[in-house]
Amino acid sequence: MKPRTKRSLIVLGGLASLGLATMLVLDAFRSNLVFYFSPSEVAADAVPSGERFRLGGVVAEGSLRREGQTLRVSFGVTDGARTVPVHYEGLLPDMFREGKGVVTQGVMGAGGVFIADQVLAKHDENYMPPEAAQALEDARLAASAGVIEAGVVREGTP
């Protein structure tokens, strides 16, 4: 083999493996994107069914229940307009409290209950996760935007 042929083969091989690597990276990337939804969007059925997503908002006051002496807890995540019930089994993070911001990750289960496998609230007590803050803001805007929009949301839910 001539040195030049060899060199171009090497370059081709390099490009091919780089292309393969890029493909693998992008594929892994696409299948691991986790989208974020607010309780209002969940209530409006905006979430593709069966998909993992993040639900953010505020832990509704007086909603935290523990199932006897087990690790199973349930609480509501609200954005002021809508509240989504959440089930979770495990230790809650230190900063988890009623009335404080929270982001949970999981899938929608039967009966409109969100089954979380991750609860994130690891910030200091005055800190609101931007996702949760956004949810409250959106809900406030939607509420002030008038009856029409609220009507659309209501139509989607029985």
Add this chain to the structure above:
Amino acid sequence: MIPEIGHFALSLALLLTVVQVVLPLWGVARGNAAWMALSRPAALGQALFVLVAFACLMWSFYANDFSVRYVVQHSNTALPWAYRLAAVWGGHEGSILLWLLILSGWTLAVALYSRHLELSMLARILAIMGLVSIGFLLFILFTSNPFDRLFPAALNGDDLNPQLQDPGLILHPPLLYMGYVGMAVPFGFAMAALLAGKLDAAWARWTRPWATTSWCFLTLGIALGSAWAYYELGWGGWWFWDPVENASLMPWLVGAALLHSLAVTEKRGTFKMWTVLLAIVAFSLSLLGTFLVRSGVLTSVHAFATDPKRGIFILLFLGIVVGGSLVLFALKASQVGIGSRFAAVSRESMLLGNNVLLMVAAGSVMLGTLYPLLIDALGMGKLSVGPPYFNAVFVPLMAPALFLMGVGPIARWQRADAGDLARRLRWALVVSLAAALVTPWIAGRWSALTGFGYFLAFWIFTSAAVNLWGRLAKRPRREWWRILRVQPGSYYGMLVAHVGMGVLVVGVTTVSSYEVERDVVMRPSETAAAAGYAFRLDSISQRPGPNYIADRAVISVFRNDRRIAILTPERRIYTAARSANPMTEASIDTGVTRDLYVALGDALDGGAWIVRIYVKPFVSWIWGGGILMALGGGLAVLDRRYRRRVKQAPAHEAPPMAAPPPPAYQGARSGVSHRVET
């Protein structure tokens, strides 16, 4: 009074830094040596005044001066004095001041330890680093002044975030910043060399120890941060692919690529452009890390700032640094010659492969870190990229790099014989394959990924042994000690750092394959079992701390009915905090082959508590590997080669020992095939 002195010192530092940039550069342009010589005293003055400012802030914290807003926000009289001092960098303003202090420290170090550099070169380097300092000084003075007064003064402070009240706070930020900011030195060297149009082996040799030193600090900083998250957050994880962690991992990866590329540039004169580009990218990523962490765009305990002005300032500064250096690179790149050629199988080609893999890995981490921010900034919704993405991408990219780690150091420069390499490494391959099959079998459960992890780790160990053996095999035994003694420090540094990587791989593989996690509900005197250990909750009682009250559990751990450890996890409520949020304080029995990790959760009705129990085999090897890597870097920096005068011809220099120098000591561009380099 003291805070005003600090503020004034910063202004003076800014003035001196302007002198450090402008006059010496003017001197370079005009050939005026006296003006160039100004850069050294100006750098000294800058460092001095920044130090004064920093000391003033420390004093304000130590003396509980609650007329200073920043002190009020981050301290409290109940805080122990060591944490009061460390609280200086517990918030945004102080961290940026620490950044600046370290930058001026590195600048001073360059000014003091570069007497062998030409004056014009030193003037350029210090000017570039001064420009960076000016950026940060302006940032502090105009958007983040830590000396702002509060009127009327507060009676007491708001306290430091309890999660930060840990010895980790004293060490982790300074170490990490030493690494981040240290990347400014290779950046300064690269920019100066581009300006002068002189990129040669000597330039690479000057840059190497600086790049290596800052990479070592970065390694230690990341390892310490990981260990801190491990024991502080109470979740038992050691790496979360959190954007803040990624922000430090990216410059680390590029820094590692830079070290290897600098080696090629020094020894062979090749890869020059690539090396310069890496120096630019490494520093830019350090700045990007600062931006990500400090601007408040990320949700994390590290994010302090909420003032959008600051984010825009850093972004602008980042744009100027990256844009300016890339423009300079594009303008000057054509003047840089191409070095010597090399064959497809050679140490150069393998180091190139290592560089490409490290850069692709850094790029994929960047994609996962920045994409959600980009989408958010464009108003296209909020999303996050989960750890599965990073694992799926990082592992296959690092695996070939780890494999090359075994082959590269044995291959010859310029042209290596693939058959010869295979012959020399055949035993290493056999042993590693055997270990890949046997180790998981001993551990109890075999999976392909686990076996692969052990294969790579043993491959690194055995090929390092083959490398060392290659230097001894053909010599009589009585000469071995002498041969071992004359090997350069950079050779041992390379071996130790690579073995450190292997140790890290053992830790990661073992802990991710065999860790056991259990969340249980326990009442006093009840027992829970995990991985052959029995955990008995002996008692739970309240116990006061200096500035908190803790519920403290006493848990005895038994193995084969013998008590081997007593763990005391706590749940603390910090009394000075604005609201009474409990903080988990995990208790860990650390061992070489396993950690026993217990964290206390919520109290339930009837005296029961939620307890989280982990048994983590070999987890401490992860940080041990990091320490070994930093140690290897340290050995390489202490290499005699960097301490001799550059202007003397290398061949004339007699080594301090009677032995003849090994081949590595010959000139870098002599064209001889070397066996000894790193």
